[in-house]
Amino acid sequence: MQVWPDIFPGIDRVVLLYNHLNGDLGGEELILVDKQYRRRNVIGSDRLLRKDAFLNAQPGYNWIHKDQLPFEGEQQMPGQLQIFSEFQHVVLHIKMRFEDGIDHYFLFFREDQSNFGIHRIQGALDTGRKALIGSIVYRFMRTFYQTKSRDIQYVEQFTGVVRSVLNGNGDGSVSKEEEKRLWVSEWAEDFLVTLSEKHSVNLQLSKDALEKLISCGSFKKAKEGLIKAAGLVIMLNTTTNEGNELLIHSQYLNLDGYREHTPNTSSENFKPKGRLARTKLLLDNLEQAAAELYSRGDDITGASVGQMLKRPVSAPAITDALRKNSERILRLLNKFPDKWPLIREQFRPLVNLVEKSVNMRGVG
Template identity: 25%
Template sequence: MNQQFINQVEVLSHLQMSIKLVPGFNRAFAFFHHPIYKEIKAIKLSNSDKKLRIVDTHNLSSDINKLRQSEIKIEWVEEDDIPFEIVSKSTNIQKEVFDEYKHYILLIRIVNKWDNKSDLLYIYFKPNASNFGLKKLDNNFNTEHKSIISSFIKRSFDIYHQQRSEFEEVNNQLRNDNNILGSQLKKLKIESQVREKKVKSQLEKYIYHLLQNEAEKLNLHLQLTQEAQDYIQNFDGELSQLEDAAKSSISMAYRVQNTIEGGLLKVEDYYLKPFFNKEKETSVNTGIEAIEDSRYIKTIQMLNRLENAANKVQSNGANLSGSNIGQAMPSPISAPAISDALKKHKKKIQSLCEKYPDEWTLIRRSFRPVINILSA
């Protein structure tokens, strides 16, 4: 039987828990109004197999409905007083007898939320009632004992039901909170996407404006190819370099095309890429300082500064000359000063470049003073 359905029908959840909550439990029957079939159904739970089983009510609807109308919430009944017969659905044996012992049976009525009548829970106890401090239920089992035991059992069910209701309430609240949070996150995501599109649109217009201004300074008419427009649309690089990038891009396109004054300057994406670098500028920091002898630290730092400066010069489309690299240094220096520093560190540069062949690749490949030292 579906657990979700059991949880919805209170008498069935009580039936399921009775084997754990009721001392001396033998077996139990639950009679309830089915919310879908609109008729009386019965479920059995036995201590022997601990499984919920459907049983036939065998034309008992009228008798059960009379019992469901009673306002007595809990009462003791004897087997002979129960006005119904049970037919086992699996064995089809009429009038199932629970065992040969005389039983006391506790009847608990639980309100059905679908028809507002009481569903019935019959609980049968074992003859050995040591859990209640008695050897047998029929030994000195008087009205006072019954009252104490029924109150104890009802209280156990009430506590269980209260805890389950509180848990369901908290669970429902959490589910509602999650739904609210989910809706808010979805809304924020949509708003963020809208803002991002607006920002990208404004940025695209701004870059086009910068390029247009640079072209007008040269008395040229700007034309962006589709590839160039796509590149600008996807730009996510450093904003601080946009003006310089626009100027360098237009200058390169002008030099290459040698456009006459008043002519059309066609800008391809490859004029933009060297300057509108989509990757944010990062400094070379090899981390070698941490593992090398302290005698090599200054040499390593010098090579790192030269590599960073060379990357910056190349991104601007300029030649990797000593003068250009010197001006691109954090503290600009002259080309002769670079040559003197390299000569001073010649042996260490050779040793480091041999030991770390994958470092400072740009200046080793394209900066003549370093190439000369390594080839000496």
């Protein structure tokens, strides 16, 4: 819900209706009040006025008039709406399938184009623009739901299989070890297809690399290791033939490469203040952005990290911020050796700053 104002600045209201696990209808609302968004649970099954139309809906999208909302206000039949009321159809209704039900999103736009960064004097939203906007938003939501559902499924399946193996459970048929091997093999194959399509290559996993993934025991480490190995193989590839097979060997899989923070007593007791605290926050934000890119398999560059920040900035702006805070950054990196592992190793602006410092000490 909170992402909608970032996509459409100043959107007046967003309502989500869904089915609870017990079958009851529920909902949430995000509404703009005094230039701030407030989130609350406001919709219940007793508020729904047109239940049949709601429950029998199919995935898709359409633009509706505020008087056609199924959950509030006095309902009007379509014939009662004026012929020129199309410009007043400013509520985008997105319907997404989730498990056994349909999630309904109602996005309340203004009648002008100001929610899209266009000045209000440039006219109302016409039918053509609304069709394009509706299609783009629906496809964005569909991709989000598919990705979320697939990741949840993978995590649940992987966790269940590993737990069963560790507990030594068996049913006398296919062994849990064989079940785990089959699942990891199918997951890796499916994931490599996604990475191959993204980078226009043909990635394959060697038998020794598959064995290494099977013995990993952690879905997060397996996924991160496979992404990093694929990136390395692609980088080392010298052929221009897109159909050429790129084989990932076990030596490319570093399943311990993504370090996690382990508490250090002296470091944990150190609490930065003032400018040092703001510099630490800068490093935290850069690491968070880099982690998001890393999980997607994207390159961790100044431009891509800058766009992932809550307030996007350019690559030169990041470099300038690192330069101005270089002394404090180096102090923090030394004080917290286990923090910010991704940007320490893969974020070139920070790597350059550290290397420059090392070279300066060598000259001195």
